[in-house]
Amino acid sequence: xxxxxxxxxxxxxxxxxxxxxxxxxxxxxxxxxxxxxxxxxxxxxxxxxxxxxxxxxxxxxxxxxxxxxxxxxxxxxxxxxxxxxxxxxxxxxxxxxxxxxxxxxxxxxxxx
Amino acid sequence: xxxxxxxxxxxxxxxxxxxxxxxxxxxxxxxxxxxxxxxxxxxxxxxxxxxxxxxxxxxxxxxxxxxxxxxxxxxxxxxxxxxxxxxxxxxxxxxxxxxxxxxxxxxxxxxxxxxxxx
Numbered sequence: 218x219x220x221x222x223x224x225x226x227x228x229x230x231x232x233x234x235x236x237x238x239x240x241x242x243x244x245x246x247x248x249x250x251x252x253x254x255x256x257x258x259x260x261x262x263x264x265x266x267x268x269x270x271x272x273x274x275x276x277x278x279x280x281x282x283x284x285x286x287x288x289x290x291x292x293x294x295x296x297x298x299x300x301x302x303x304x305x306x307x308x309x310x311x312x313x314x315x316x317x318x319x320x321x322x323x324x325x326x327x328x329x
Numbered sequence: 330x331x332x333x334x335x336x337x338x339x340x341x342x343x344x345x346x347x348x349x350x351x352x353x354x355x356x357x358x359x360x361x362x363x364x365x366x367x368x369x370x371x372x373x374x375x376x377x378x379x380x381x382x383x384x385x386x387x388x389x390x391x392x393x394x395x396x397x398x399x400x401x402x403x404x405x406x407x408x409x410x411x412x413x414x415x416x417x418x419x420x421x422x423x424x425x426x427x428x429x430x431x432x433x434x435x436x437x438x439x440x441x442x443x444x445x446x447x
Contacts, residue, residue: 260438304371319371
């Protein structure tokens with residue numbers, strides 16, 4: 218059964234203190250790994266899609282990387298506005314349709 | 330370029346009442362998904378439409394839940410005889426077929442409808 222595990226559950230950083238979030242997955246044939254950002258009371262906002270081991274994507278202070286078993290979201294010199302829950306999901310394909318299987322997320326708090 | 334919209338944003342109801350939520354996907358998207366999210370958890374898949382056809386339903390979608398997409402555009406999710414366990418954020422997402430300039434399988438989410446059952 219496809220499964221996604223994110224760690225840590227919560228992370229508190231000082232402004233400028235770089236760190237990484239982890240997403241471990243088990244899936245029968247990866248068809249895409251997705252990172253979303255979610256602010257309280259809002260829907261997830263798409264950040265990145267990764268398809269194959271070794272692939273990297275960057276956007277501002279965020280960089281996502283992918284191996285055969287896990288993905289990392291690296292946050293460089295974070296600012297308070299980066300505070301949010303970061304969700305990782307894998308794409309499950311079956312019978313001609315696809316759905317996303319999400320982890321529980323990492324709640325990031327960046328303090329000035 | 331409008332995103333996915335959902336209505337209402339918040340709904341408070343009493344146990345046993347029926348509720349209906351609406352989702353308007355990104356206009357050129359033919360695929361529409363419903364998810365449910367409880368506090369501290371990631372979204373869980375409920376159901377999927379391609380155009381007007383409902384192609385998959387999760388076992389989470391009990392007989393009290395029904396979803397429609399009558400003309401392949403907007404979708405509704407109805408919950409009958411609501412229970413306190415139905416309290417959650419209901420999220421709608423849509424994705425396209427590659428002609429809109431966005432990645433074919435990227436799901437874009439709406440703001441969600443927060444349901445509270447008293």
